[in-house]
Every structure is written in C-alpha cells, then in structure tokens.
Amino acid sequence: MAHLSPPDINALKAGLLAGNRASLSQAITLCESSLRLHQELSLNMLEELLPHGGKSIRIGVSGIPGAGKSTFIEALGMELIEKHQKKVAVLAIDPTSEQSGGSILGDKTRMDDLSRNHNAFIRPTATSTQLGGVGQYTQAAIILCEAAGFDVVIVETVGVGQSEISVNKMVDVFLLLQIVGAGDDLQGMKRGILECVDLLVINKADGELKQKAQLEAANLKNALHLFPQKHSGWSRQVKTCSSIEKKGITDIWNAIEEHQQYLKSSGKFEVQRKQQTDAWFVDLQNNCLFDFIHTQPSVQALLIKTRAEISSTNSNPLGLVREMKIALKELFFRK
Ligand SMILES: Nc1nc2c(ncn2[C@@H]2O[C@H](COP(=O)(O)OP(=O)(O)OP(=O)(O)O)[C@@H](O)[C@H]2O)c(=O)[nH]1
Ligand SMILES: [Mg+2]
Secondary structure, eight states, X not given: OTTOOXXXXXXXXXXXXXXXXXXXXXXXXXXXXXXXXXHHHHHHHHHXXXXXXXXXXXXXXXXXXXXXXXXXHHHHHHHHHHHHOOOEEEEEEOXXXXXXXXXXXXXXXXXXXXXXXXXXXXXXXXOOOSSOOHHHHHHXXXXXXXXXXXXXXXXXXXXXXXXXXXXHTTOSEEEEEEETTSOSOGXXXXXXXXXXXXXXXXXXXOGGGHHHHHHHHHHHHHHHTTSXXXXXXXXXXXXXXXXXXXXXXXXXXXXXXXXXXXXHHTTXXXXXHHHHHHHHHHHHHHHHHHHHHHTOHHHHHHHHHHHHHHHHSOOOHHHXXXXXXXXXXXXXXXX
C-alpha cells in the first residue's frame, strides 16, 4: 500500500457504485492504509458514499477455530445467491494474525464456490493498525460493500480475543457456531459472549454426530431459558446444521429473516444501527485525537525523551508517565 500512488477517487467511487469488485477492493485497501494522504482521501470518499450504505443485512459469524465458519458462510452465501438472488459480501477478520505478525487468512478464507461467483465478494479485513481497532476498518468496509450493491454482508471472526464482541457492535444479527461435543455448558461460555448471540448454531450435525448434535441443541434450548433475554427482547434460537452437506442452512436463513423482521417491527433496528454509528464515530474521533496529538513535533520530542530516559536509567516508569503528563499539560495549556 505504501507504494500506491494516490488513486483517482472519482473513478473509484463511480466504479464502486457500479458494483465493480476491483474498485470495492481498492476502496477498502485505501481505508486501511496508514498513509496520511490515503486516510484523508478515504474519509472524504466514505463521507460521499455513506448515503449509499446501510441497506444490507449485516450478519456476524463467530466460533472457535475450526468450528466451520468459512464452510458455513460458503453454504449460506451460495444459497442466498442461487435461491434468493442476493449479492453477498464476506469480510473475514482474523485477530490471530496480530500475533503471528502477518495475515494467515490467505489460507483460511478459501470459500471456493463463493470466491468464483460474480455475485460474491470475499475480503480479509485488517484487525487493527497502529491507530485503530477492529471497529473502524470493518465498519468502513461494511458501508463500502453496501454502496457497491451487496445485499448481505457477513463478517467472519474467530472466537478468540475480543473481536467477536467488537463485531457484535457492527452487525444486525450475531451467530455463534458451536461444534458437537463442545458441550452445552452455557456457564462456561466466555463472559459477555452470550449477550451478543442471537442464534446459536451447532455445526457439523452430520454422520455419526448428527444425533448428538440434535440432543445438544435440545439441551442448549432448555439451558437458555435460565439466562436473561437479550436487551433487544429477542429470544435466542438454537439450530443445527451441516455446512458440508448444506443441510439446515435454509432454516438458519429463515431465523435470520425472522430476527430482522422482529428488529424492524419493534423499532429496534433503527436504534441499533444508530448506536453502531455512534460507536463508529467515537472510534473515528479517538483516532483523530490520537493522530493529532502524536504528530505534534513537541509531543514527539517529549515521547522520545521519556523513552530514552527509561532505557538509559532504571527510572520508575510510572513516575516518568506522571512527569510526562505534567509536561504534556504545559505544552498544550501554557499561555
Ligand atoms: N463433518 C463436517 N465437517 C465440517 C463442517 N463444516 C466444516 N467442516 C470441516 O471443519 C474444518 C474447519 O472448517 P472451516 O470452515 O475452515 O472452519 P473455520 O471455523 O472457518 O476455521 P478458522 O477460520 O480456522 O477459524 C474443515 O476441515 C471443514 O471441512 C460440517 O458441517 N460437517
Ligand atoms: Mg475460517
């Protein structure tokens, strides 16, 4: 990206609005760029494209590594394209790429049928850069997909770290994929995750595991009654499916539509989307502030000086931070 010359934003916008997938891809790359010029261009572009966004069903799919998220998305996506004439975009977030230092999604996002279909768009998305977290980039990518005419946007995230909680804040409906044998112990589920979940799906309900999956689903349904309802008032549903055999997918899509209908008829859809826009705005605002402060030469000099002190002496880091705070106040508020 660093070597990319400034793109022609008008051509990019026109291409994107015409549904051109290469333009969409380029626009997302621009948003993820850390170059200041690119950031400014992308914010202007987003501002103009915003009125064209917002029209898709936004679906979050999470689950532990290997739960079958990609296989499930491929099955659901193909069904939506073939039976419902939808255009489907998939944004795949892999928080583990932060630890490995590079994206390993190249191997992981193989959704062969979808990636060959011209009504689908698949894209690994940046988890975070120096300045922002999952939220800022994914939210922007969702809006760009919508402006490019995609009716359904699916965000895949691995259920480790906090990424699924962040993704929940950007989607209309949140699916958690479980596998047979993972247990029906809701108490053991990561804190906070159950509040996010709208649909619990037991995947790999095929072959020898089919019956066990159905039993687990029944147990989960019973256990769910013991937990408080979602803030939205929606009663969580439990489904089983086999993504490989493409069984149970229609039932899950019906539940997604039912949920969408519930949100819209209760007026909660608008409220939820508004909260999401607010959260995005706060993210953008924080980045803007961080960027502004960090790029002040006087602040940079102060940061370098404090850093040098800590490595050259055995100073107490907390003491240095306190001194740095005082110095920062002086820099900004001196008369
Ligand atoms: N039997 C069976 N196997 C499945 C099913 N869905 C996925 N698998 C298999 O499970 C393995 C993992 O599937 P993926 O779709 O890559 O899982 P994932 O959750 O996207 O994995 P990560 O992206 O690594 O977190 C693959 O070998 C799939 O073939 C299913 O419905 N039934
Ligand atoms: Mg995957």
